[in-house]
Amino acid sequence: MKKKMVRFVVLSLVTVMVAAGCSGTLGRGIAPDAAPTKNVIMIIGDGMGPEQVGLLLSYARQAPRTVIKNRKTAFDRLMDDGGVMGLSMTYPSGVLVTDSAASGTQLATGQFAGSEMIGADKDGNPVETILEKTIQTGKSTGLVSDTRLTHATPAAFAAHQPHRSLENEIAVDMLNAGPDVMLSGGLRYWIPKSANDKDSAVRKELEQMTQGSVKIKSKRKDERNLLKEAREKGYDLAFNRSQMEAAQGKVLGLFAYSAMPDGIKVTHSLNSPERTIPTLKEMSAKALELLSKNDKGFFLMIEAGMIDWAAHYNDTGLMLHEMMRLNETVDYVLDWAENRDDTLVIVTADHTTGGFGISYNASDLPQGMTLPGSLFQGREFKPGYNFGNPEVLDKIYSQQLSYGDIFYGKFDSLPKEQQTPAMLAEIVNAYTEFEISEDQAARVLATEENPFFVDGHSYLGTNVVPKMGPTGSFFVYQTDDNRQNLLAREVAADQMVVWNSGTHTATPVLVFAKGAPEAMAPFGDVLHHTQLSRYAIEAITNR
Structure with missing residues (x-):
């Protein structure tokens, strides 16, 4: 069949299964005779439901002055280039609606988690994550996020804690887990309490190390200096874009006190010569540069985490800019992975946020x-x-x-x-x-x-x-x-x-996959996040 007909059949089957309330095909994995997958790149749009994807697509296709080249998004590219699309349910153990910690844990472990847990099963036991399993194979691993490194989603891949709020403990876990590349914000959990004393020796050392790029203020309750420990474990440290670009080997990059700049700030500062903070795309590019040096392969998780934050506050303009940030990052990853059947790219969300929709109304009638x-x-x-009027999409994007x-x-x-x-x-x-x-x-x-x-x-x-x-x-x-x-x-x-809410909803999220046919096939189904994770684990560990 021609490619467009195959896509039509696949999408029709997904639609029929959703309408019928099917649960997907349990246990359907990668064919045993499939060529091994060397690399897995999982990109998570936090809070990115079908509605948020729809906003991006509407802006690309209908806004008169869209800035998206050729009106084609990364999601279009995923499907045009032969990818598959499915749906995934997000609920954790025993409840209807998930938070990012439980959902991230389910994506990381393939096991049902309890609400607000990090790297644990539903009974509260630590569970090995896809990142930890990948390390055991001799492959490299990386975590990238535009929120902060110890926030719920990245934490779920490299930490084990009873609650997501334990970010001081999460930082220690992540350092002990030892991903090769960690790039995000959240310096405050990695520096000792005495850094708050402006006259302390550690404060002066940090000021020199960071080159004034990051606000120095600790939220730790102890004197552990995790940056010093990271150096002892062989990490290069980076606190701005130039330091990140120069870094080699294992890298820990912390580019903000807490979260990194929002999408509107990034859009407006992108071409500024004074910009010192890397973008999500730039962090992802650096991670791919370093991780791909391992001939055995790698696992990389990239989180566009502030889609969720914009949706929590019902900020449509900001949310569109956050979707643009994810879009350019996925575009870059697709360019990197083009013509590589050894690389599986998965793009999904941990949950939906806000109950958002573009809707008609009875005001200002035509x-x-x-x-x-x-x-x-x-x-x-x-x-x-x-x-x-589609012109409203340009007005939404124009928010300053x-x-x-x-x-x-x-x-x-x-x-x-x-x-x-x-x-x-x-x-x-x-x-x-x-x-x-x-x-x-x-x-x-x-x-x-x-x-x-x-x-x-x-x-x-x-x-x-x-x-x-x-x-x-x-x-x-x-x-x-x-x-x-x-x-x-x-x-x-x-x-x-x-907007129906300022919080999360249980709406299923979209799953896009691109890679070798045998590797991506299981993702074109109606899944649960635990199934999605198990397929990703199976792909990266080749078992």
């Missing part, structure tokens, strides 16, 4: 118009809803600051007497193309009680009467400061979008 078709002779074409920077960077830095609804409206209107009025700004600043957010976590079952979301359901926020979410709701109709 004007009637005449059409030349015979059915409209003597009749006006005037839809009863606003189905959305994230909602977080609008509030914390601009509004909150003003003197208290200037923190007025009128000033908020002025700032929002200066940095986005979706203007709000003073009355709308006042509603945003009034905030809402979040009845499910207690002591840093969201909980159900409180005695507080919950607020109703825009769709009539309870709206759960990521934090008790929900100004960003409220701003998103004020402009949602103008953006032609809807």
Whole structure:
């Protein structure tokens, strides 16, 4: 059959299985006579549901001024070049909705995990990860993330802890696991407590090492200097782009105090000669350069982690920039892996976030118009809803600051007497193309009680009467400061979008795979993340 017909049949089968509620083919693995896979590259878009992929595709194909070359995304390339697409369920043990720790653990181990656990099975026992299994084969391993290295997803591949919040302990685990390449943010968990003393010897040493590239402040409660320990284990250290480019052998790169810059900042600083922080694409390229020197092969996990953060705050413009960051990274990986049947590329997500969608509404209805078709002779074409002008996609991409920077960077830095609804409206209107009025700004600043957010976590079952979301359901926020979410709701109709939540959902995620036919075939199915992981483990260990 021709390639397009094969793709149609595969996609039709996936659709039929989803509609029928099938669970996929358990135990279907790589054919025993298949050529061995040398390298596995797993790319995880944190929080990237089908809806987020849809936003990127809509922008690429329909935005009049899209910056995506030839209107073709990396997802198009994956399929056009003969890849397969499937679906994966994300739920952990005993519950409906996952967090990143449990989902990352399931992707890393092939075992069901409990909520918020790192590298553990559902009973709380440590489980060997794909990264650890790969090391045993003599192959190289790497972790890359644009959040911080000890955050839930990368941690799940190289640590074993009862809770994701134990990032000091996670850092120790990761160093002991010994991936060859670790590139991300999160310096604060790797330096001793005494680094907070500006007159201390360790502080002065760190200032010299980092060349002023990273904020120096520790969140450790002890005097362990994991950077010193890393050097003793043979790691080159990098804290900026030039140091990373010069690094050889084993490399630990920590380029931010916590998370790395968001996607909008990256877009605007990309061509600046003053830029010192590497992009996700640049970190991934360095990882591939170093890991590919091992003739036996490698496993590399790359996380685009801030798609999830944008979705938690319902920040559509930022989320599109985060999807662009993932898109350029996947494009680079596909270029690197082109014509290599020894490399399996897997692109998926740990879960979905936000209940996002591009949707029609009844505001700003279109004007009637005449059409030349015979059915409209003597009749006006005037839809009863606003189905959305594609130009709105360009306006979404044109956002100049994230909602977080609008509030914390601009509004909150003003003197208290200037923190007025009128000033908020002025700032929002200066940095986005979706203007709000003073009355709308006042509603945003009034905030809402979040009845499910207690002591840093969201909980159900409180005695507080919950607020109703825009769709009539309870709206759960990521934090008790929900100004960003409220701003998103004020402009949602103008953006032609809807948000159902500020947290995760159980929507299945897409799985794309590209490699040798036998290696990628199992991923074109309806899976669970534990199955997806087992297929990846089988591929990289060749057993």
